[in-house]
Amino acid sequence: MKMGAPLAAAVFAILLWQGVVLFTALPRFILPGPIVVAETWWANRAVIAENTLITALEVLIGLIVGSALGAATAIQLASSRAVRVLVQPMLVFTQALPVFALAPILTLWFGYGLGSKVAMAVLIIYFPVTSSFFDGLMRTPEGYLDLARTMQASRRAILWQIRVPAALPSLASGLRLAAVYAPIGAVIGEWVGSSRGLGYLMLLANGRAKTDLMFAAMLTLGVLSVLLHLVVRKLTARMAGEAR
Amino acid sequence: MTAAPDITVEGGASIDGVPLFAPLSLVLKAGEWTCLLGGSGVGKSTVLRLIAGLQTGATFDGTIRASDGQPVMPRVAYMAQDDLLMPWADVARNVTMGARLRGEKPDADRLARLLGRVGLTEHAHKKPSEMSGGQRQRAALARTLMEDKQIILLDEPFSALDARTRADMQELAVELLQGRTVLLVTHDPGEAARLGQTIAVMSHRSLDHCAVPASPAPRLVDDIEMLETQGALLRLLRERAA
Numbered sequence: 309m310k311m312g313a314p315l316a317a318a319v320f321a322i323l324l325w326q327g328v329v330l331f332t333a334l335p336r337f338i339l340p341g342p343i344v345v346a347e348t349w350w351a352n353r354a355v356i357a358e359n360t361l362i363t364a365l366e367v368l369i370g371l372i373v374g375s376a377l378g379a380a381t382a383i384q385l386a387s388s389r390a391v392r393v394l395v396q397p398m399l400v401f402t403q404a405l406p407v408f409a410l411a412p413i414l415t416l417w418f419g420y421g422l423g424s425k426v427a428m429a430v431l432i433i434y435f436p437v438t439s440s441f442f443d444g445l446m447r448t449p450e451g452y453l454d455l456a457r458t459m460q461a462s463r464r465a466i467l468w469q470i471r472v473p474a475a476l477p478s479l480a481s482g483l484r485l486a487a488v489y490a491p492i493g494a495v496i497g498e499w500v501g502s503s504r505g506l507g508y509l510m511l512l513a514n515g516r517a518k519t520d521l522m523f524a525a526m527l528t529l530g531v532l533s534v535l536l537h538l539v540v541r542k543l544t545a546r547m548a549g550e551a552r
Numbered sequence: 553m554t555a556a557p558d559i560t561v562e563g564g565a566s567i568d569g570v571p572l573f574a575p576l577s578l579v580l581k582a583g584e585w586t587c588l589l590g591g592s593g594v595g596k597s598t599v600l601r602l603i604a605g606l607q608t609g610a611t612f613d614g615t616i617r618a619s620d621g622q623p624v625m626p627r628v629a630y631m632a633q634d635d636l637l638m639p640w641a642d643v644a645r646n647v648t649m650g651a652r653l654r655g656e657k658p659d660a661d662r663l664a665r666l667l668g669r670v671g672l673t674e675h676a677h678k679k680p681s682e683m684s685g686g687q688r689q690r691a692a693l694a695r696t697l698m699e700d701k702q703i704i705l706l707d708e709p710f711s712a713l714d715a716r717t718r719a720d721m722q723e724l725a726v727e728l729l730q731g732r733t734v735l736l737v738t739h740d741p742g743e744a745a746r747l748g749q750t751i752a753v754m755s756h757r758s759l760d761h762c763a764v765p766a767s768p769a770p771r772l773v774d775d776i777e778m779l780e781t782q783g784a785l786l787r788l789l790r791e792r793a794a
Contacts, residue, residue, distance in 0.1 A: 451636045454606050458630040459699065461653035469653055473640045549639065 340520040349524035355509070360528055363506040366422060366494040367536065370429025374490065375483055377430065378437025382479075385438070386445035387467055399435065407431050407493070411500040425497035425505065432493035433486035440485070444478025445471050480544035487540035491533045506532075556702035556733040558582045559624060563614010565598055572598060572610050576759040578752060580703075582619065585726070585734045585769060587748035589741060589785060591793055596737045596754050600705050603735065604628050618703075629701040633708040635692040637680040643667070644676040647695045658698075666694045669728060686717035690724070697728055704729055706736045710743065719773055722747055726770045741785035745778045746771050753785060755792035762788065 322342045329341035336344055349356065381399075384391050411428055418424040448471045456466045498507025506529045513521035564575035573595040580586045590596040601608045603616055605625035618624050637646045647666065648658035667673045670690040680688055689709065696704060706725075710718045726747060738744055744751050747769050751762045762785060765771055771778040 449636075451632055451634050452638065454601075454604075454632070455630060455636045455649075456653055457606060458604050458628055458705075459650040459653050460626060461650075462655075465653045465655065469649075470638070473638065476640070 337517045337519050340523055344520050345523045345527070348518075348520040349528070352521060352524065356506075356525060356528055359504060359506050359509045359525070360532060362422075362504045363425075363491070363494055363498070363529065364532060366425040366497070366505065367429055367490045367532075369422070370426045370494060371433065371486060371490045371536075371540075373426065374430035374433040375437050375486055378434045378482065378486075379441055379479060381434075381438045382441035382445060383467070383472070385442050386471065387463075399438065403435055408496055411496050414497065415501040420501055420503070424500075425494045425502065428497035429490045429493035432489050432496075436485045436489065437479070437482040440482030441475060441479040444475030447478075448474045476547045477549050480548035483544050483547075484537065484540055487537045488533065491529060491536065495529065554702070556583050556731060557622070558619035559603060559616070559703060559733055559735075560619070561599060561603065561614070561616050563612055563616075565595060565602070565608070565610040565612045565614075567610045571756070573754065573759075574757050575614065576754070578759060579750075580733050580735050581750060582733055583731050584749040585729075585736060585747050586750040586752065587736045587738060587744035588752050588754055589738055589744045589789065590754035591739060591789065594754050594756055597707055599754075600707050600735060600737045603703070604630050604705050606630075624703065627701050628703045628705050629696045629699040630705045631692055631696045631707070631709045633711055635680070635685075635688040637688055637691055637695075639680055642677045642679055643672055643683075643691050643694075646680065646691060647698050649695060650699045662698065662700075666697050669697075670694045670724065685713055686721065689713060689717075689721055693721070693725060693728065702732055704732050704734045706734065708738055709736075711738065711740065718743075723770045741782045741789060744785055745781040746773070751781075751785065753788050753792060758792065760788060760792070 325342050329339055332339070340348070381395075385395060386392075407428070410431065411424075414424045414427045414431075418427050452470050452474060453466065456470055461469075494505070495507035495510075498505040499511055502508045506525050509525045510522050510529075513519070513525060559580040561576070561578045561580075565572040578586070578588070578599065588596045588599060595610070598608045598610050598612075602612050603624060605628075616624055618627075637643075638649065641649070644663060644667070645652070648663055651658040664673070667676055670693055672687065672690055672694065675683060675687060675691075680691070683691070689712075692709070709725075710721050713721060722743065736743070736747060745765065748764055749769060751764055753760045753762060763781065765775065765777040765781050767775055767777065
């Protein structure tokens with residue numbers, strides 16, 4: 309992947325940011341400049357690193373569990389019409405509910421620690437993974453299915469040897485979406501109730517008018533999300549049929 | 553392989569009560585090539601799909617039977633215009649797809665022999681995306697042969713190929729499918745004239761059996777009688793469409 313363009317964009321954004329700070333001359337608790345934020349980040353690197361690790365762990369577990377559940381659901385939906393009729397409306401309905409509103413109850417159910425954040429991440433990525441993989445499973449090229457039927461293949465063999473591999477590119481796009489959503493889920497969980505993690509650190513810094521620390525934590529989260537996205541992109545390249 | 557049977561199709565088909573083709577009677581002679589020629593939408597692929605036991609969207613009122621009284625469907629192998637090679641599997645895995653799907657162990661000797669006969673030994677571990685259209689269609693032919701079925705249903709398998717590759721494939725297919733009962737559905741009069749031992753021209757209203765050149769198939773591409781037949785078939789196609 310070429311890094312030139314994203315780097316140039318980052319430099320441009322930082323210059324613009326610095327320009328706005330110089331031009332408006334706002335106090336640093338309203339809008340700290342990039343240099344101040346960088347200094348704060350360096351001074352607080354141990355705290356930030358510790359909390360980043362926590363959030364990263366929540367996101368990673370959430371991503372793995374959510375993807376596995378989503379993929380399993382998609383396969384169940386694709387293999388049985390009865391399951392489709394029963395479960396699909398339910399799935400759509402759950403998407404109409406604001407997941408944010410569930411965060412306090414998740415804290416109540418899964419505790420103040422890791423569990424509720426993982427649950428939040430799982431909830432937020434479950435639907436995109438399920439829905440994109442399911443779409444792929446239902447869109448197997450008809451010709452493949454015809455061929456398999458003339459070969460006397462069982463429904464089970466058709467599912468596992470044709471429909472699933474043919475749908476892997478769709479699963480890959482679901483997983484890539486999930487990599488972007490999962491950190492948001494974890495941070496929402498941290499906001500509602502926690503004593504650790506980048507979301508907690510942002511809330512804490514904000515409460516004490518340490519806007520520079522809030523920015524430092526937020527940018528760290530951004531970098532974490534981008535890195536995760538790149539890793540997942542790389543891991544799913546074969547699946548998506550790109551790295552041939 | 554035991555001797556291939558005759559296949560007889562008798563009946564008509566309709567879609568939502570609108571006739572697709574009038575009642576017809578088509579016999580695929582045992583061990584021979586029957587070419588079913590017709591324009592787009594006359595239902596020739598439907599006839600093939602009915603024999604294969606595939607969904608057609610049409611209602612068929614009639615019978616399909618084999619001369620030996622055994623069921624037809626489990627004895628067919630199918631090859632379409634699209635090579636239908638799975639992009640995630642290499643050539644060897646694609647050719648042995650049938651055995652895999654049935655949970656059987658693929659016959660490695662037979663695989664090697666067939667890849668040799670279609671000239672793909674060197675390409676066994678290539679993905680379909682790494683091969684030319686002609687190579688892909690040869691892999692599809694090997695997969696069809698791997699099934700070792702008595703009845704071969706070909707739905708315009710050569711029509712997407714360039715002229716030279718198409719002529720090569722036609723000859724290879726005749727050579728390799730010897731002794732099997734073959735139905736070739738095509739819209740190309742030249743292909744029917746080259747390959748058919750029986751040639752039937754299909755339209756919505758009728759099925760006409762046509763005279764076939766005396767020389768054995770595959771006929772030379774410049775065989776005069778073959779070219780005359782091609783002309784006659786095209787004329788009939790246009791008359792029937794009018």
